[in-house]
Amino acid sequence: MSEELDAGTLRRMADLVHPTWTVTAATPVERGFCRVYRLAVEGNGESQECFLKAAPAETEAGVGADARILAVLDRHTSIPVPEVLGVVDDHPEVPSPFYLMTPMPGDELPYERVGWLPDEALETLARDVGVHLGELHRIDAVDSFGYVDRDPTGTLDGGRPSGAVAELTVRDGIDSWPAYLGRYVERELERHADSRFVELTPRIEAWFDERIGRLDGPFTPVLGRNDHGLHNLLVDPDSGSVTAMLDWAYTLAVPPSFDFAFAVYLFGGAFLSALPGVTDRRALVRDAMRTGYRATAPELAETVATGRSAYEALAMVRVMNDFDRLASRLPDGTENDVADGLRADAETVLENDGR
Missing domain, CATH: 3.90.1200.10 (Aminoglycoside phosphotransferase (APH), C-terminal lobe)
Structure with missing residues (x-):
């Protein structure tokens, strides 16, 4: 994975999508070229998990397209894909593009x-x-x-x-x-x-x-x-x-x-x-x-x-x-x-x- 994101940056990124959430833990996930994190969040008295996917430094890596395609598949098919919770395409202070998505069941095999x-x-x-x-x-x-x-x-x-x-x-x-x-x-x-x-x-x-x-x-x-x-x-x-x-x-x-x-x-x-x-x-x-x-x-x-x-x-x-x-x-x-x-x-x- 490309350079890791610090806890403060991840909190600011999540806040742009869900201001009512508090990030309590973040774990990097090895997934190709992009930066992916499993986030534990709390909000409205509930705890849950989501995933944050961000482009590597200095390239978009198709992250914005990825989020739109997931939304199209979620709306028009029964293909099992994560629900996209929010997308930030461009931001002057945090790495972008990035999006948050829901977790999915199952194992990732090599x-x-x-x-x-x-x-x-x-x-x-x-x-x-x-x-x-x-x-x-x-x-x-x-x-x-x-x-x-x-x-x-x-x-x-x-x-x-x-x-x-x-x-x-x-x-x-x-x-x-x-x-x-x-x-x-x-x-x-x-x-x-x-x-x-x-x-x-x-x-x-x-x-x-x-x-x-x-x-x-x-x-x-x-x-x-x-x-x-x-x-x-x-x-x-x-x-x-x-x-x-x-x-x-x-x-x-x-x-x-x-x-x-x-x-x-x-x-x-x-x-x-x-x-x-x-x-x-x-x-x-x-x-x-x-x-x-x-x-x-x-x-x-x-x-x-x-x-x-x-x-x-x-x-x-x-x-x-x-x-x-x-x-x-x-x-x-x-x-x-x-x-x-x-x-x-x-x-x-x-x-x-x-x-």
Whole structure:
């Protein structure tokens, strides 16, 4: 986590949202790049907990958009998300943007734990993810492709976002999906050229250059979860049920199939399949997700199979790009095996026709 916030600063931040509350304790929570704290507060004779999420220093990190998306999901879907209690988009004296939200039930499991979930629990998790993606993709909120941001005209200074889709916008949206995807791939391959897998970069680039032109349309933009993984869920570790979906700051407007394929790859654990006792369970995850997806978005169910090879390959590239972060969490002595497994998977992708 970036630099910690002192107790006085946290009290001033909470006071901007709930002046009647007194912060009695604050515990930092390790959650990605942002500063997140569990706050114990008292007010009106009651004690309760909430969470404060603030952007790291000198960057917004999508925190304002995150809060608006949570409010939209809370109002328009049954996706389990925290309730946003108030947002401060800009303030001269305390770190901003930030927002307060309610706690949610469930456990946060490490990103890599997906490889060791029992089949039954993983199937339940995947079905729940499919249900929630179906609801997400049915929200009529975007009409171009790109990064989903908050409407800059709707600045808040402690109030709650309305949950209206009008509070969302697509930053510098692009009407053509192949054009947007080409730029996305280009950015990821620039990162890939700086990774330990650089020897594969030229061949992967040529593979995508040929495949993007082959993708079948028409392409309709929807809100895409994008940032999939156990680290952004709360779950019942015994049953696998999803109890909360957190961290929506990197939501993209993409075709449903793109979002679906990324989830299949990351929850299927293919990137860990070189480890002893871990298998590639994409088929199990894909089938369970489709079952859940059909329950909430039957009219979109047939579209999520298109482009699967290209989108799952792109998810693999992103794992390669972030491999150093993953490697620090792997069992001792397995880093090279997992890296070699990813190389072998990439070779398999490069040798097929990508259809």
